[in-house]
Amino acid sequence: xxxxxxxxxxxxxxxxxxxxxxxxxALVSWVRSWDAGVPKxxxxxxxxxxxxxxxxxxxCLARDLGMELVEKNASDYRTEDxxxxxAGLASQYGSLFGGRRLILLDExxxxxxxxxxxxxxxITDIIKIAQCPVVLVANDVWDPRxxxxxxxxLVVEFKKPPAGEVVxxxxxxxxxxxxxxxxxxxxxxxxxxxxxxxSAVNDLQAxxxxxxxxxxxxxxxxxxxxxxxxxxxxxRLIFYSKSCDAAKRAVDMADIxxxxxxxxxxxxxxxxxxxxxxxxxxxxxxxxxxxxxGRIARTQDWKLTRYVVDFMTAGVAMARQKGGSVGWxxxxxxxxxxxxxxxxxxxxxxxxxxxxIKRRMHMSANRAVKEVLPYVRVIFQxxxxxxxxxxRWFDFNEEMVEHIAQGKKYTKQIQKHLQTE
Amino acid sequence: MSFEMWVEKYRPKTLTExxxxxxxxxxxxxxxxxxNTPHCIFAGPPGTGKTTAAxxxxxxxxxxxxxxxxxxxxxxxxxGIKMVRETVKTFARARSIGEVPFKILILDEADNMTSDAxxxxxxxxERYTETCxxxxxxxxSGKIIEPIQSRCAPxxxxxxxxxxxxxFLLRIAKNEKVQVGRDGLDAIFEVCGGDLRRAxxxxxxxxxxxxxxxxxxxxxxxxxxNPADVREMVKTALGGDFSKARDMLRxxxxxxxxxxxxxxxxxHGEVFRLDxxxxxxxxxxxxxxxxxxxxxxxADEEVQLSALLARLVEAGAKIKE
Numbered sequence: 042x043x044x045x046x047x048x049x050x051x052x053x054x055x056x057x058x059x060x061x062x063x064x065x066x067a068l069v070s071w072v073r074s075w076d077a078g079v080p081k082x083x084x085x086x087x088x089x090x091x092x093x094x095x096x097x098x099x100x101c102l103a104r105d106l107g108m109e110l111v112e113k114n115a116s117d118y119r120t121e122d123x124x125x126x127x128a129g130l131a132s133q134y135g136s137l138f139g140g141r142r143l144i145l146l147d148e149x150x151x152x153x154x155x156x157x158x159x160x161x162x163x164i165t166d167i168i169k170i171a172q173c174p175v176v177l178v179a180n181d182v183w184d185p186r187x188x189x190x191x192x193x194x195l196v197v198e199f200k201k202p203p204a205g206e207v208v209x210x211x212x213x214x215x216x217x218x219x220x221x222x223x224x225x226x227x228x229x230x231x232x233x234x235x236x237x238x239x240s241a242v243n244d245l246q247a248x249x250x251x252x253x254x255x256x257x258x259x260x261x262x263x264x265x266x267x268x269x270x271x272x273x274x275x276x277r278l279i280f281y282s283k284s285c286d287a288a289k290r291a292v293d294m295a296d297i298x299x300x301x302x303x304x305x306x307x308x309x310x311x312x313x314x315x316x317x318x319x320x321x322x323x324x325x326x327x328x329x330x331x332x333x334x335g336r337i338a339r340t341q342d343w344k345l346t347r348y349v350v351d352f353m354t355a356g357v358a359m360a361r362q363k364g365g366s367v368g369w370x371x372x373x374x375x376x377x378x379x380x381x382x383x384x385x386x387x388x389x390x391x392x393x394x395x396x397x398i399k400r401r402m403h404m405s406a407n408r409a410v411k412e413v414l415p416y417v418r419v420i421f422q423x424x425x426x427x428x429x430x431x432x433r434w435f436d437f438n439e440e441m442v443e444h445i446a447q448g449k450k451y452t453k454q455i456q457k458h459l460q461t462e
Numbered sequence: 463m464s465f466e467m468w469v470e471k472y473r474p475k476t477l478t479e480x481x482x483x484x485x486x487x488x489x490x491x492x493x494x495x496x497x498n499t500p501h502c503i504f505a506g507p508p509g510t511g512k513t514t515a516a517x518x519x520x521x522x523x524x525x526x527x528x529x530x531x532x533x534x535x536x537x538x539x540x541x542g543i544k545m546v547r548e549t550v551k552t553f554a555r556a557r558s559i560g561e562v563p564f565k566i567l568i569l570d571e572a573d574n575m576t577s578d579a580x581x582x583x584x585x586x587x588e589r590y591t592e593t594c595x596x597x598x599x600x601x602x603s604g605k606i607i608e609p610i611q612s613r614c615a616p617x618x619x620x621x622x623x624x625x626x627x628x629x630f631l632l633r634i635a636k637n638e639k640v641q642v643g644r645d646g647l648d649a650i651f652e653v654c655g656g657d658l659r660r661a662x663x664x665x666x667x668x669x670x671x672x673x674x675x676x677x678x679x680x681x682x683x684x685x686x687x688n689p690a691d692v693r694e695m696v697k698t699a700l701g702g703d704f705s706k707a708r709d710m711l712r713x714x715x716x717x718x719x720x721x722x723x724x725x726x727x728x729x730h731g732e733v734f735r736l737d738x739x740x741x742x743x744x745x746x747x748x749x750x751x752x753x754x755x756x757x758x759x760x761a762d763e764e765v766q767l768s769a770l771l772a773r774l775v776e777a778g779a780k781i782k783e
Contacts, residue, residue: 307765311704317776320704321769328756328769335760338577339607376712377764396539402470403513405536405571411719412508413467416663419686424670430465 046246047239050214055101058094059210059238060202067197068102072143072174082195084168084175088182089199092237096147098199099176103143114147124163131171142173149179149187165190201236204228210238211245215255222255229260272297272305273372279306279354280313281366288358292350299346303330303353304375310357312373316364326356390444397435414445421446421455429458468666469659472634474511477518481658482626483511486617490515494522497562501587501596503572503611505603506619507723509657515619516568516597523562531558531565538574546575546582554590565594572598573605573760580607587613601721604760621656621727630658631665640665641674649680655727692728699771700736700778707771715764722763726754729770742777749773 052058055065064087074080087095103110111130113123131144152161168175168190179187182196208224208231215222230248234241249255275291282288292302307327314320330352337345391414395406398413417435421428421442432442432455439456446452474480477494480487493499499519504512520528533553535545550567558565575583587596587610596614600606603616622630628647635642642665650668654660668675668683685691692714699707714720733746753766 307768311708311772317702317772317779321772321776324769324772328753328761328766331762331765332756332759335604335756335762339604339760341577341581341607377716399536399539402467403473403517403534403570405538405574407538408508408571408719411717412660413469413663415686415718416667416683417467419667419683420670422686423667424672427465427670431467434466 045243046214046218046250047242050217050242052094052097052101053104055098055105058098058101060206061094061098061199064197064199065098065102067195068098068176069106071195072102072106072108075141075174079172082193083171084177084194086177086179086182086187086191086194086196087199088179088196090180090201090236092234092239092241093199093201094238095178095199096145099143099145099178102176103145106141106143108141108143110143110145112145112147114151124167127164128167131167131173131175144171144173144175145178146175147178149177150181150184152186161186161190165193168193202238204231204236207231207234207236207238207241211241214242214245215249218249220249220252220255222249223257225257226255226260229257272302275302276305276309276372279357280310281361282355282358285351285355285359288354289350291354299349300334301375301378303327303334303349304377305372306353306357308375308377309370309372310360312370313367314360314364315367316361319360319362319364322362323357323360326352326360329356390440394437394441394445397437397441401435418445418447422448422451425451425454425458428455432459467663468634468638469662472630472662474514474518475521477515477522480511480515480518481630482622483515483619486515486619489615489617490519491522493519497523499523499566499595501591501598501614502617503598503600503603503606503614504617504619505600506617507601507621507655507657508721509654509659509661510619510621511658512599512619513568513570515617516566516599519597520566520568523566524560531560531562532568533565534568534570536570537579538571546579546586550583550586551590554586554594557593564592566597567594568597568599570599571601573600573602577607580610584609584613601723602758602760604758622658623656624651627651627656627658627661631661634662634665635669635675638669640669643674643676645677646675646680649677649684653680653684655724657721657724692725693732695771696729696732696736696774699774700738700781702775702778704771704775707774708768711767711771712764715767722757722767723754725763725767726750726757730754736777738777738781742780746773746777 055069058065068085068087071080071082071085087099089095100110100112102108113127127144127146130142146164149161152164164177177190177194182191182198208227211227211231212222215227227245230241230244234244244260245255248260252259271294275294278291278294279288282291292299310323310327311320314323330349333345333348333352337343337349391410392406394414395408395410398404398409398417399406402409402413404412417431420431428446428451431437437445442455443452446455477487477491504515506512517532520532524531533549535549537545550569553565553567556565557563569583572580583596584607598606598610598614603611603618628651631647631650632642634640646668650661650664654664664680664684665675668679671679671683673679695707695710695714698710711725714725715722730747730750733750734743736743736746738746749770753770756766757763
């Protein structure tokens, strides 16, 4: 059954909450101080960016200390009735069944003074006389609306946890889910989330759920996910602008690497240039852009970049002289980038094979895989005796033989020859 | 029974054994005589003897123990500044003991190095010139930064002429007791151009079927090793399906490592055989030549060849009108 990992793997105790040790300790000691009577600050104001564990820390705090948690969020403060109920709760220390009570007012940023009859002022009034611990949670404590409220509260800041701690958290989840994850992959997710643990966990689930392995290649495309919409509108601009200027501006809109944008344009331009003459002009413009890329690489003269931009934007836009709009065509993810993120395991094995070939044949593993492997495969599938000889010469292991021969039948025949000789 | 890839078994060991490339061999032999060599760039398409020439040069300079004075690195396996900084420097700065006062470092696929790494390499080359000579091997010298080019003696390798390739293949066939017919050689040349490595690999794969090597056998083997074929791609483009033609191109380049120069050569051969108006053939030849030149300059194979495919689509549409 589907369950959000942010819920399924939600921390159950404060120690499980990622990072923010000081803040958590401050919360515990403040709640403990209630044992000695109502403290000076009857409420705590917890603040910090989204997804760093503010709410979950309060929940764990209650569980750790065996308290009854009463949770409210912004939408619950809208009516006078709700505020009155809150006041009622806050006026008694104990709960109905004798345990102690902790009140959590979440998403305080959501209160807008005018609409909410209770509003911040009402909450402030209740806190002044609260008989049980109240925790307020918001992203920004320094919002002027909270100026008075703040002065009645102990202010506790939750910071973005460092990526390393987030990685550790993701690793724990992967262990529980039985996923073997590459450190690099988790690091990428953690770094990208910029300390937002919740979104990191969401990303992890989206990428890894149902898999037994998670590789760097599986996650690296995330970098474009958020910007996909932006890329699409940029591509539309490039393909359909009537003026050079408009097409060129597209590059400023797209906050992406120029090479990456080139790949997007190169992948998708043909589908939008249906007239052969337009197609020729478009592809030639891209070829020109590519020539300038080559010149830059060779001369290190980066100012030539402007011509790359000219051709890949304006050049492509002006290619359309005969044909009109082709209507809606789905944009395709660039093949070249897809190729690069092919399954890592398979590539790793091929690379190992390439390295064995390289040891014998004075060529890179890369080229060996492309140029020699296909012929070795033919030999493996047509002549087990020769194949066995090559297995020895190249020193291929069993896994490699199976991958090269691509078939149980061939593998068995080769193995037989290896044993008899 | 010992068995190996014929490419290695029959790889020339000394400069005199080299197949063709006469002018290059002569210049290299003069280096051997002088007991001195400059930094070199060996540029040219795959399978034309660049690596072999470098190994032979080292062999002839140092004699049988040449391996001790030689380091082979592959930029595409260990590219990046780190490779230059560590591996290359450590090797380059240690002095060589013996009659020849320097070592040789062969850097294969140097055109795959990032330009930052090339900059670092340039400084290393300069600093350790006395103790180490570099031979950079590349398909396209245009992808090597200019400061390095200007420090190296350039050697341009070209595809082998048909007769040389045939002679070499026949020698192997005789030695391995494989029957090869005329049409088999035709087929090998047709699909491999003058790429000797590919030709020898094709011969060996074809021979592994245990039958005489005929054209049919060669095509079936190459078809299995290399499913996309240039003629089919050209036909698809002329038929107006650009996307499919481009996919075929990609398969050849990205998956099977067919060299752009190889594809160009075959397209050029096709152009004059096409069923298009005569004026178009000239126009297309011009486009092919332009792309050929751009590749030499260091442009991207796939992007440039796609532009050429678009021209073929246009030609196809014009013919239909």
